[in-house]
Amino acid sequence: MTKLRLGVNIDHVATIRNARGGAFPDPVRAAKLAAAAGADGITAHLREDRRHISDTDIERLTRELDLPLNLEMAATSEMLAIALRHRPHAACIVPEKREERTTEGGIDTLAMRDRLAPLVRALRENGTRVSLFVEPDPRHLDAARALGAPVVELHTGAYCDSRGAERLRHLQAIREAAAYGAELGLEVHAGHGLSYETVGPVAAIPEVSELNIGHFLIGEAIFVGLQAAIGHMRQLMDDARSGARA
Ligand code: PXP
Numbered sequence: 001m002t003k004l005r006l007g008v009n010i011d012h013v014a015t016i017r018n019a020r021g022g023a024f025p026d027p028v029r030a031a032k033l034a035a036a037a038g039a040d041g042i043t044a045h046l047r048e049d050r051r052h053i054s055d056t057d058i059e060r061l062t063r064e065l066d067l068p069l070n071l072e073m074a075a076t077s078e079m080l081a082i083a084l085r086h087r088p089h090a091a092c093i094v095p096e097k098r099e100e101r102t103t104e105g106g107i108d109t110l111a112m113r114d115r116l117a118p119l120v121r122a123l124r125e126n127g128t129r130v131s132l133f134v135e136p137d138p139r140h141l142d143a144a145r146a147l148g149a150p151v152v153e154l155h156t157g158a159y160c161d162s163r164g165a166e167r168l169r170h171l172q173a174i175r176e177a178a179a180y181g182a183e184l185g186l187e188v189h190a191g192h193g194l195s196y197e198t199v200g201p202v203a204a205i206p207e208v209s210e211l212n213i214g215h216f217l218i219g220e221a222i223f224v225g226l227q228a229a230i231g232h233m234r235q236l237m238d239d240a241r242s243g244a245r246a
Helices: 011-020 027-036 055-064 077-086 113-125 138-147 157-161 164-183 196-203 215-224 226-241
Strands: 005-009 041-045 069-073 090-093 129-134 151-155 187-191 208-213
Touching: 005 187, 005 215, 005 226, 011 027, 011 041, 011 215, 027 041, 027 055, 027 226, 041 055, 055 069, 055 077, 069 077, 077 113, 090 113, 090 151, 113 129, 113 138, 129 138, 138 151, 138 164, 151 164, 151 208, 157 164, 157 196, 164 187, 164 196, 196 208, 196 226, 215 226
Parallel strands: 005 041, 005 208, 041 069, 069 090, 090 129, 129 151, 151 187, 187 208
Antiparallel strands: none
């Protein structure tokens, strides 16, 4: 079974900073602490409206960080130019709506095929690993493969937001999508809304090689500190992976 990587999303350190302006708390400091706590990568979403992560944060993260940076970005020419300039290790293409509170769903790879194709090609040719953030639906995995994206990140939001039988149904869709993605030769990641309560069953899916987790970890850090929160999440992931808890 492949090792399961943890990407820590630091967007909401920047959300707290921006609530008051100024420079505190510093997301780059959080990224360095995350590295020390066992994160395998750092994820940051540069939104069109810059509501949390800023252009300077991205510049500093690419310059100061030893861990790979996964830049979440909308499929726009502005974001493409930024990604080409900074050449992050990875870019995850997400849908973005100005009025949403968070990334509400996966990208519509079918409707956006013509916009995505040149973007995926340009990023790949520039040396960035491209992933598409999609709902766990085989049509989007077929489209990702056809577009030449080597990675898909499965949206776990509906699974995390539901309960009981409905949650199990969403989990099953994630399991099936992960298996199908691997069959197509795609690297499969997952994320959105994951917490201590929901991470285990997703971490136990053998085809999933990376989880990206942010909001819960930054919130939990208020109570126990960032390193302890990440350490506990890492432990739950490793336990689930080794079959100790699922
Ligand atoms: N993966 C992607 C593609 C996302 O857009 C987000 C949210 O920015 C996450 C993972 C992390 O989600 P959360 O902050 O809910 O853990």
